[in-house]
Amino acid sequence: MTQGAHRFIPDAMTDLRRRIAFPKGTVLFQPGQACPGLVLLDKGTIKVTLTAANGREVVLYRVSPGDMCLQTFSCLVEGRTYSAEGVAETDLEGELVPPDRFRTLLETDPAFRDLVFSAVANRFGEYERLIEDVALTGFDARLARVLLRLADGTGEVHASHNALAVETASGRAFVSRRMAEMARAGLVEQQRGGVRVLDRAGLERIAAEER
Template sequence: MNLAKKFTAPKGTILFSPGQDCPGFLILKQGCIKVTLTGSSGREVVLYRVHPGEVCLQTFTCLIEDQTYSAEGVVEEDLQGDLISAGQFRQVMEQDDAFRNDVLTSVALRFSEYQQLIEDVALTGFDARLAKVLLRLVDATGIVHVTHTALAAETASGRAYVSRRLAEFARRGIVEQLAEGIRLCNPAELAQISEQK
């Protein structure tokens, strides 16, 4: 797209924060953005992650409604993409049917993920949520390299409760808590737990 400017950002960069104006629409080609919301209590929850080909709902809402951001976006993996200014985004949405269809399809998928998040928090037991997150974040060596605080954000809960449930998982031999993270000792049992309501 000739209207776009090349955009890069290294891991750890804060792309946007609550109250910030949106600079434009990012067509992500490489990398990952984690989008989180922090409540007045200081508790943080991970809303979603943006991967190549996906749309950030925060950005989409800001551009369509001419609002500021209400969440924070942080680069989890070095990213590369093309940035379209706010004015150009509106123009392309009006004039380019293929672009508009791609964006709206991605927005619909993101809303489905939101619905799943709400369902998980409201209707799924905590152990199932924790098991899902551990299985999603595990690396090729079988270790989840996150803190208990980060797991609390991923599961929309408190750090102390995460620590208690991980201790119980460890007592049952499902996980092992290490200095560098959490080793999944029994992924099959975690998968069973993740299916419980």
């Protein structure tokens, strides 16, 4: 579990949906944990990461309002446990649909079923893009895309080199070397605990490059 993080311990489930709210940093699920139900977000973002046997982490995807967590969907449909970790990246608000209720809605409610299947299809499309990024895209392009995606309105990226390594499925040392090159090229400015984007157009050109 992430140090200092809250832990989501579900109450006894009923066959009814219930409102939920979790603060930023709450661990919603971990490898080996049974699924407490489907979370339908109204507000916030869940970051889902996978940790390899060697300790290296990679961000699989993020779940925002209207999105589907494939880990949760697989656990609910197949009755297995989680293999990744889900953490509240921001404060969360939403609704929890217990497993029994999820299965009933999937069988009897066409609108709910269409919503679920559409969200799952969109998520698989994102998985394909992740594989393409890792297997077919040069690292600098991948890193540039992550910096552009994480930058706020002022160009600040509040992420350490270790966090950027997790986002790009790479090692921290390699990220540090490439960030130093980008800083020398005037694309970014490295700061304590993060990065400032100086040349967004330059990063966009790199992000558009292939191998």
